[in-house]
Amino acid sequence: MSTSLDLTGLPExxxxxxxxxxxxxxxxxxxxxxxxxxxxxxxxxxxxxNIKLDWERxxxxxNHPVWLLNGLFSEQDTISLNYRYAILDWISANRQNIxxxxxxxxxxxxxxxxxxxxxxxxxxxxxxxxxxAFALERxxxxxxxRFVNILTNSYNCLIxxxxxxxxxxxxxxxxxxxxxxxxxxxxxxxNHFHPVIQCHLPCTFHLRxxxxxxxxxxxxxxxxxCQGSHAFVYRKVSDHPVNWLLVRQAEKISKIAFPLLSRVHxxxxxxxxxxx
Numbered sequence: 001m002s003t004s005l006d007l008t009g010l011p012e013x014x015x016x017x018x019x020x021x022x023x024x025x026x027x028x029x030x031x032x033x034x035x036x037x038x039x040x041x042x043x044x045x046x047x048x049x050n051i052k053l054d055w056e057r058x059x060x061x062x063n064h065p066v067w068l069l070n071g072l073f074s075e076q077d078t079i080s081l082n083y084r085y086a087i088l089d090w091i092s093a094n095r096q097n098i099x100x101x102x103x104x105x106x107x108x109x110x111x112x113x114x115x116x117x118x119x120x121x122x123x124x125x126x127x128x129x130x131x132x133a134f135a136l137e138r139x140x141x142x143x144x145x146r147f148v149n150i151l152t153n154s155y156n157c158l159i160x161x162x163x164x165x166x167x168x169x170x171x172x173x174x175x176x177x178x179x180x181x182x183x184x185x186x187x188x189x190x191n192h193f194h195p196v197i198q199c200h201l202p203c204t205f206h207l208r209x210x211x212x213x214x215x216x217x218x219x220x221x222x223x224x225x226c227q228g229s230h231a232f233v234y235r236k237v238s239d240h241p242v243n244w245l246l247v248r249q250a251e252k253i254s255k256i257a258f259p260l261l262s263r264v265h266x267x268x269x270x271x272x273x274x275x276x
Contacts, residue, residue, distance in 0.1 A: 017065035071108030086228030
């Protein structure tokens, strides 16, 4: 399905960046597959490699205008928007337990703005060390949203949408996320440990089958899916320090088991669908 991108209101330089990527047409349409192609094109232009990681090149990639295009697509694509409104619905339904939210890696601010429109007295932080100038400009009118480059340890709810597959040590980042949430607080996490774009690092793919095990090992309780979205909800139930020796040992086993699980899991899913 194609999404029509509305470029109204973009600063001139930002609009030029987008049009360079998608062509100078009056009403651009884009499918998610075409967006992925543009992201891969930017990855290749910077000479990045998802096995031999060169962080200078990868830093240039994550500052590429394609991420502005990605942000615009996410807030205008029907499926992406429905996911984000489903997360808002979940937060609103649990509002009595939530006074502060951090969107981890939510650089364009779409989720934060959607939440802020309804929950006007909710404190919302966006953890994004290098936000785009356009995102900063759009958030000026929201008094309850702030970009931060340091996490506190006092949030009631953390949102992480499609972040962990981009980092070389996702369990370390998950640990940082968990540390930022109070005991009893929630983590709403969506992962995509699949090779749909080159910046999804293969070293993370083993977590496709074992992520919930590690979440439990690190003090989280799995509560189920966030209905209507691609995310899952976890609750922090322990404040004990993470046993990193155990986590790293389990990580090695997870990586070794991944090829076998990749073959077995599809068959299991077919059997499950047939008999249950």
